[in-house]
Amino acid sequence: MECYLDNSATTPVCAEAVDAVTDALRHEWGNPSSLYRKGMQAESLLDGAREAVAERLSCRAEEIVFTSGGTESNNIAVLGTAAAMRRYGKRVVISSVEHSSVGEAAAQLELQGFEVVRLPVGRDGTVPAQALYRAINRDTILVSMMAVNNEVGSVQPVAEMRRAVRAAGSPAVIHCDAVQAFGKLPELRPGAMGVDLMSISSHKVHGPKGAGALYVRGGYKKGGSAVRVSPRTFGGLQEWKLRPGTEPVPAIAGFGAAVRALPDAAQVFPHIQRLQAYLLDGLASIDGVTVHSPPDALPYIVNFSTGVNSEPMMNFLSRREIYVSSGSACAKGHKSHVLRSMGLPDAEIASALRVSFSHKTTTQEIDVFLSALAEGKRTIRTARR
């Protein structure tokens, strides 16, 4: 039995999304910017998807800008804000456990002369609220913190960003990378959380790859937005010029369909909590397992060390069609900067595994995984130290 437990890397595409993509490819292949009817029909798919996403985030449709995915959303947010805000200051505050698409974009800003503050996290993988208050000053133009960490599932105090910015009297734009939180964290509402920009992605919620969105509070209008952000690519009028280029209608239609098919986050939450408890129970009965995800983490992600190096263990599991990861798929084999920031010893980082659920995960899958894990621990020899 194939057992896919790496839903934070990507998710299987749901039937609704497959149908929407296929329909769009077959029938609505017009250019959504064309004036004639064929174009309008394609455009209406975009509108439908936009409404579906907006509804999830309890925002207005014109606040949703479609992008190619989480990485592009994060890059527009970080680089676009810095470009638009540079005359107000040059300090950028992020956490040390951001996804590389925020961390590396911020590193680019450093090259341009911005000062990037990377807030350390505690053993629980979260940034202490006081650290935010201390780091944000009047010179700060951007604060970016992810809602849920992709490797350990820790939930960051996102709402504190607004309070800290206000307390400092800073003009900073507030961005939240919610790629791992979207559809999973109940009450993910950028408006209520005081967030100006929020990144989400299609393929983490059973949609196709190649689509994502950036929430822009108040909507994007060139020169007249409530949120100061400027485009990073230039060309046509698409997506209010914040993200020009002919929209990938099939991918976006699939994104919309996937979002519509997604159960309510609060409703499935108990199921996921049960899965998490079930997995943690099972792990407790295996010798030498240490759990790294904090107790109050989003239950979708469980990170732990097995005492056996991640790579052989993953290979062992992979041969049994059991798929888990050793960290972020975007880092492909490199040692986790998140676990390091949490202060874990090298040996534990080297043997870390991440299991991540979707609402479709079953306890049977966890059983299969647990017994294979135990078998792997018995079979795989470690170097004698």
Add this chain to the structure above:
Amino acid sequence: MKEVILLKNGEIALKGLNRRTFEDQLIKNLRRRLSPFGTWQITAAQSTVTAIPAEDGTDMDAAADACARVFGFVGYSKALMVDKDMDVIRSVTGDYLAAELAGARTFKVCAKRADKKFPFTSPEICMEMGGVLLSRFPHLTVDVHNPDLTVNIEVRDKAAFIHGNQQKGAGGLPSGSAGKAAVLISGGIDSPVAAWMMAKRGLQLEAVHFASPPYTSERAEKKVHDLLSKVARYSGRIRLHVVPFTDLQEAIRDNCPEELFTILMRRYMMRIAERIAGENDCGALITGESVGQVASQTLYALACTDEAVSMPVFRPLIGMDKNEVIEISRRIDTFDLSILPYEDCCTVFTPKHPRTHPKLYYVKQAENLLDSETLCDAALAGTRTLTIRGY
């Protein structure tokens, strides 16, 4: 008038009575390497090989690029083949090399008159053409010692050839002209470079890779394919033998002294590789070892490794610094692949303190704890063979 590729033989010119064998191999290799770009008429005379495309519209840039990777040529250039007529040469040279001439600050004309019946002598051609080009490109000055651009006019038996600077070729000897050897390839930086260096000396390659699932992944094996594919762009196709190595490694790990793990593993690798080499008509083994680089590459460890086999072991990197190896790996484009961070067979079970001065006596004693014969036979029985082509 037609664009062709001229290639200059290297060391082959120094060969004696067996020169023909080398030349035939060289032309065979070139023909195969150019075949993706159409049909070619290939002729050799006076240590120059001329490749003439049969069809118009052949991608000459791509073809010339492929020539840069054929061992046995020290230089190559695209050239315009024209009638042996001074008027023609006068009128087309400026057009053909217009981009190069415009980009250069200094130039010289270098003429070679192989056909002594041609009515102008070499110095006369030089003077004449220098004048023609100077009047058309007045920004140029003549520098006969160190010019940016050398305009070559070669008057040969059947035609005249016009070309700019000669590009550096791959050098070495034609692949296959020196026999066959088997390279032990892990996936690191060194072994692909070692393979390339020996292929450069005319050896055809077989490759032996040790895979240790689940400690090593399918990606690690894919990485070896990709690396060899880069080498095969120079050497021609390589046959890869993938040996399952887990059982042997686990047996060593479970039964032998920890500090001897690496040296024992190396000896088994060499033994298995030697048998594969023997079965495939190879006359030598190739490794990427370099003295003192790691514990298994100290003088003493190398001696211990060598003792396990009777075939000659070529270690082309033996006296090189890491930086020098990296420089070559960048040149042959294997570096970026090599540094992908996958576990390979050599990093599994590495002891904390490997023996740097292993004594053969103790190593052999440790080996006696294992059923070497059965383990090696099983590894050989499980070996898969595939063919890797350059791309």
